[in-house]
Amino acid sequence: MKVIIINGSYRKGGITAAALHMIEADLNEKGVETAFYNLGEISMSHCMGCCTCYRTGHCGIKDDAERISEIIAEADGVILGTPTYASNVSGLMKDLIDRGHSICGLFGAKGSKIWYNYEALIRRRLEVLLFE
Numbered sequence: 260m261k262v263i264i265i266n267g268s269y270r271k272g273g274i275t276a277a278a279l280h281m282i283e284a285d286l287n288e289k290g291v292e293t294a295f296y297n298l299g300e301i302s303m304s305h306c307m308g309c310c311t312c313y314r315t316g317h318c319g320i321k322d323d324a325e326r327i328s329e330i331i332a333e334a335d336g337v338i339l340g341t342p343t344y345a346s347n348v349s350g351l352m353k354d355l356i357d358r359g360h361s362i363c364g365l366f367g368a369k370g371s372k373i374w375y376n377y378e379a380l381i382r383r384r385l386e387v388l389l390f391e
């Protein structure tokens with residue numbers, strides 16, 4: 260089983276990354292293979308609204324965002340971690356979601372079970388990170 264973990268914060272050493280690395284360690288202990296991506300480190304254009312994804316099922320811009328979408332589509336699960344910016348996801352995470360529109364059904368289908376399993380763990384561990 261392979262799970263893709265994505266940090267939507269520019270801050271590689273930030274709280275989002277710390278929470279995601281804790282989940283990654285937990286998954287690895289359980290024998291689950293993981294791949295970790297920091298969106299601040301990849302090359303990703305904004306969605307241009309060309310609607311190629313609607314027509315072909317793939318984004319027309321061939322950069323790292325499209326590569327990650329393809330990796331997510333092949334994986335068994337995906338965990339998206341993002342800081343809250345103005346009561347929303349970060350700009351980086353929004354770009355990935357827009358750019359991965361052709362696989363956005365998978366974000367829900369593949370992510371929801373993992374979120375369900377990890378919600379309590381994330382809550383507990385975020386409390387440790389925030390109040391330690």
Ligand SMILES: Cc1cc2nc3c(=O)[nH]c(=O)nc-3n(C[C@H](O)[C@H](O)[C@H](O)COP(=O)(O)O)c2cc1C
Binds near residue numbers: 341344
């Ligand atoms: C531009 C900006 C907007 C933010 N907006 C919110 C917000 O609306 N609500 C909130 O609870 N925190 C907000 N925050 C705080 C971040 O979500 C918080 O610091 C987060 O833990 C940062 O994650 P990181 O350490 O992984 O970068 C904002 C921070 C920034 C920089």
